[in-house]
Amino acid sequence: MTGNARRGGARAGAGRPAGSGKYGEPTRSLRVPLSRIDAVRALLVSGDATDHPLPAPILRPASQPEPLARPLYAHRIPAGFPSPAENDVEQTLDLNRLLVRNRDATFFLRVDGDSMLGAGIHDGDLLVIDRSLPAQPGRIVIAVLDGALTVKRLEKRGARLFLLPENPAFAEIEVGEAQELMIWGVVTQVIHAL
Amino acid sequence: MTGNARRGGARAGAGRPAGSGKYGEPTRSLRVPLSRIDAVRALLVSGDATDHPLPAPILRPASQPEPLARPLYAHRIPAGFPSPAENDVEQTLDLNRLLVRNRDATFFLRVDGDSMLGAGIHDGDLLVIDRSLPAQPGRIVIAVLDGALTVKRLEKRGARLFLLPENPAFAEIEVGEAQELMIWGVVTQVIHAL
DNA sequence: CCAATAGAATAACGTAACGTTATTCAAAAA
């Protein structure tokens, strides 16, 4: 063992990288009332990206929705929120039940494009598609035309079928006799994030 | 002036009463990421004396979503349809988890009117409202102006606040100095039935 | 030569400490 063994020392640029902490960013201290500590903690945790990424374009409703995280104050009206009248708060809504009529025939699809803007369907919107519904003319459907998936309004003119956009920048599509059309499902809901 | 004038002095029981502070209870310091400071502050804001009763359509997310019924043929792809790739169908989606970020701060509200058509918000649409989000200018918010509930885009021009429609048939609203404005929540999602 | 080591540097998190503001008490003074 050498008497003057020395390692280490100053290194320019050494140090923990920014954003490597618990929240990925700097923090500051904030005074929180004791009764709200857990609520605030829950709020900070819920900021994690727990949302399902949607790598595949077609999805099904969750077969067994996970219960949402329950903060400790779940059973009382949270202080800090102006609360609606008591009887109003009793009314609850389960989005799965509201938006999914027939679960096994229901799929979700992300919209790609603006051809249906006039119908309130924007690029990136999430569509709820029910495959058990009949494809009535006038309804917005997921169609497979010659193997190409598209979202359009179905129209029937006499014996001819059309797939109509809801954006003047897009052309109407008439289904030719030699073409193979399949109506994959009917769009029931559009979910648009702001 | 007497040279030895003395008043004051120790008093048993003197002191500020407990619970007389900003939150009515003791606080402690908590580290909050810089980006969440406003959200946490909003959460902590105590009930305004200016709380406004809200109309009946206000709903909250179901606290315990019921499991959906499971038909016997759940795992069979309907014959005759080009089916999505098998791995796609494995992916599932729970709408409650996707659309409700902070359950205790989330409410639903039905839209009445067409003032926000340009933003894809139609009469009868269902709005997902998060009350923990800061009301940044440019965001679509639920505002209570002089007791009247409205859905508008919040805008700030200098020191003046505006509530902007997204429909030329409706007028911009400037918030007057004598007017009382409360931002009740921020609209995060629009659900539109077809 | 290469892998491991070590000291320094930097980020950031939880808690303690500090100074200020807010509220109360009651004896002394006016």
Place this chain on the structure above:
DNA sequence: TTTTTGAATAACGTTACGTTATTCTATTGG
């Protein structure tokens, strides 16, 4: 009787501190 005053207590926002976490690279040892 009312007002004043010094002390006491609560609590809020901010700063300070110590610890944990992560990185850098020259030096050392094999």
